[in-house]
Amino acid sequence: MRASIIIPSHNCREFLIQTLESILRELGPHDEVVIVDDGSSDGTKEKVCPFLADERFRYFYQDASGGPASPRNVGALHARGEYLFFFDSDDLMLPGKVTSTVAAFERFPQSALIFTNFGCVDENGEILDMDFLEGYELIDKIRSGGEPDVALIDARTACSHLARQNFIGTSGVAIRSSIFSKMGGFDESLKNGDDKDMWFRITRRYPIVYLDKEYHLYRIRENSISRGGALKRADARIRVLEKQLRDPVSKAFAKDIRHQIALNYHSMAYELFSRGDMRASREALVQALNHSLQPRFLSLYLKSLLGRRGVAVIRSLKHRVGM
Numbered sequence: 001m002r003a004s005i006i007i008p009s010h011n012c013r014e015f016l017i018q019t020l021e022s023i024l025r026e027l028g029p030h031d032e033v034v035i036v037d038d039g040s041s042d043g044t045k046e047k048v049c050p051f052l053a054d055e056r057f058r059y060f061y062q063d064a065s066g067g068p069a070s071p072r073n074v075g076a077l078h079a080r081g082e083y084l085f086f087f088d089s090d091d092l093m094l095p096g097k098v099t100s101t102v103a104a105f106e107r108f109p110q111s112a113l114i115f116t117n118f119g120c121v122d123e124n125g126e127i128l129d130m131d132f133l134e135g136y137e138l139i140d141k142i143r144s145g146g147e148p149d150v151a152l153i154d155a156r157t158a159c160s161h162l163a164r165q166n167f168i169g170t171s172g173v174a175i176r177s178s179i180f181s182k183m184g185g186f187d188e189s190l191k192n193g194d195d196k197d198m199w200f201r202i203t204r205r206y207p208i209v210y211l212d213k214e215y216h217l218y219r220i221r222e223n224s225i226s227r228g229g230a231l232k233r234a235d236a237r238i239r240v241l242e243k244q245l246r247d248p249v250s251k252a253f254a255k256d257i258r259h260q261i262a263l264n265y266h267s268m269a270y271e272l273f274s275r276g277d278m279r280a281s282r283e284a285l286v287q288a289l290n291h292s293l294q295p296r297f298l299s300l301y302l303k304s305l306l307g308r309r310g311v312a313v314i315r316s317l318k319h320r321v322g323m
Contacts, residue, residue, distance in 0.1 A: 002030040003098050003174070004081030007089050008071030010038040010064060013047040015090035015219065018125075020051050022093040031098060033057045034079050036071035039064025069186035069194035076180055084175050086195075090219045091171040092121070097215035101174045104209050108152050112179040112206030113199070116172040116215040123221050130214055136167045142210060149212045159203035159249055162196070163256035170195045171216045179206065193236040200244060230267035238264050262292035269300055278304040 005023055009016050016035075023033055033056060037044050051057040062074060068088075076084055083105055087093065101114050117139075119130040133139040138161040142151045161167065173195075183201050186194040202208065241261045248254035265288035272281035285301045288294070 001032060001080040001082065002028060003032070003083045003085055003102060004075075004079035004177070005031070005033045005085040005087050005098075006036070006072060006075030006079060007033065007087050008036050008038055008068045008075065009040060009044060009089035010071075011040045011042045011044070012089040013040065013042050013044040016044065017047055019087070019089055019091060019093070020048070020057070023087070024051070024054075026093055026095065026098045027056055028098065029056075031056060032079070032081060034075040035059045036075045037061045038068075038071040065188070067188070067191040067194065069188040069190060072194075073185040073188065076177070076185060079177065082177055084177050084180055086173050086175070087171045087216070088218075090221060092125075092217040092219070093171075094119075094215050094217065096213075100211060100213070100215065104150055104211060105174070105176065107150070108207075108209050110207055111152065111176075111209045113168075113173060113175045113202050113208040114211060115168045115174075115208065116211040117213055118169050118172050119214045119217045121217045121219050123219065125219075127217075128220065132169065132214075132218065133167055136165055137161060138165070138167055139210070139212070143212065151210045151212065152207055153210060154207050155203050155205060156249060158208050159200065160253055160256075162199055162203060163244065163253045163260065166196050166199070168196075168199050169216075169218055171218060173199075175202070190236045190239065192233055193240040196237075197240045197243065200240070204249065230264070230271045234264040234268045258291040262288040262294065262297070265291070266294075266297055266300070269297075269304075273300060273304055276307075278307055 007019065020033065027033070035048055035058065037059065039062065045059065045061065048059055052059055058078065060074060060078060062071065065071065072086055083102060085098070085101070097116065101116070104114050105111065117131065117133045120128040120132050122128055179202065183198060187197050190197060238261055241257050244257045245254060248257065265284045269281045269284035269288060272284060281304045282301060285297055285304070288297045
C-alpha cells in the first residue's frame with residue numbers, strides 16, 4: 001500500500017462528503033482513505049456509506065474522544081500505507097497532492113515529514129487566501145534564497161523556526177509510517193495542539209521537506225478548534241510549549257519558546273479582561289510577565305487594576321482634552 005489518507009471526523013458530515021470527493025480524484029490504485037468517526041451523531045456513517053463501495057475507503061467508529069489526537073492515532077493504527085497523510089474532515093484536497101508528496105519522499109529518503117503550502121476558504125467555499133504561508137519567516141527565506149519548489153530543511157532549522165511560528169498546516173502533512181510509529185503517535189492528553197507537538201518531536205530528530213505549492217484548501221469555520229477562543233486553546237498550547245523547555249535545542253530556542261508561552265498567557269488575559277474577570281486576567285498576566293517582559297503586558301495589567309469602567313473614563317477624558 002502506498003498512501004493512507006487518515007481523516008478524523010466529528011459531526012462534520014456535509015463538509016466531509018466534499019472532502020472525500022476531493023480526495024477520491026487523487027487516489028491511486030494502491031492508496032486508501034481511513035475515516036475515523038469520533039462519536040458523530042449527525043448521520044455521518046450513512047453519508048459515508050456510498051464511498052465504502054470502493055474498497056479503498058474504510059470506516060471506523062469510536063466514542064467521542066473530545067479531540068483529534070485519538071481518532072488520528074486510531075486511523076494510523078488501521079492504516080496500511082507506507083506514507084500517512086493526515087487530513088481534516090472539512091478541508092479540500094487539490095490536484096497532485098498525493099503523487100507529488102510520494103515523489104518527494106522517494107527523492108529525499110532521509111526525510112521524515114513532508115508539508116505543503118495551502119489556500120484558505122470560508123464555510124461557503126469562497127477563497128480567502130491562496131498563499132497562506134506567505135509572510136512566514138522560514139518560507140520567505142526559502143523563497144528569497146532561490147530554492148526550488150521542493151526544499152529539504154534540516155532538523156535544527158525546522159525545529160528552531162517552529163519555536164517562533166507554526167508554519168505546518170495539518171492537512172498539508174504526510175509522515176512516513178515507520179517514523180510515526182517511532183514517535184508513539186499523537187499525544188491524546190492534548191485536546192488541541194497535538195499536531196504541533198508532533199511536529200516538534202519529529203523536527204528534533206529528522207529533516208523535513210517543503211513543497212511550495214498549494215495542495216489543499218483549509219476551511220475556516222466559526223466552530224472549529226482553530227477558531228476557538230484563547231481560553232479554549234491556550235492551556236494545551238502552553239503545555240506543548242512547556243515540553244520544549246525540558247530539553248531546549250539552543251538558548252535562542254528556549255527564549256523563543258518562553259516568548260510564545262507569554263503570548264498565550266497574554267491572549268488568555270485579554271479575553272478574561274474583556275469578560276470582566278480582572279483578577280483572573282492579572283493572574284494570567286503575571287504568568288506572561290514571568291516568561292517575557294513586554295510593555296503591552298504591563299499596560300493590560302494596569303488596565304485590569306482600573307477595570308473596564310475606569311479605562312473607559314480615562315479614554316473619555318483623553319478625548320475631551322484632545323490627547
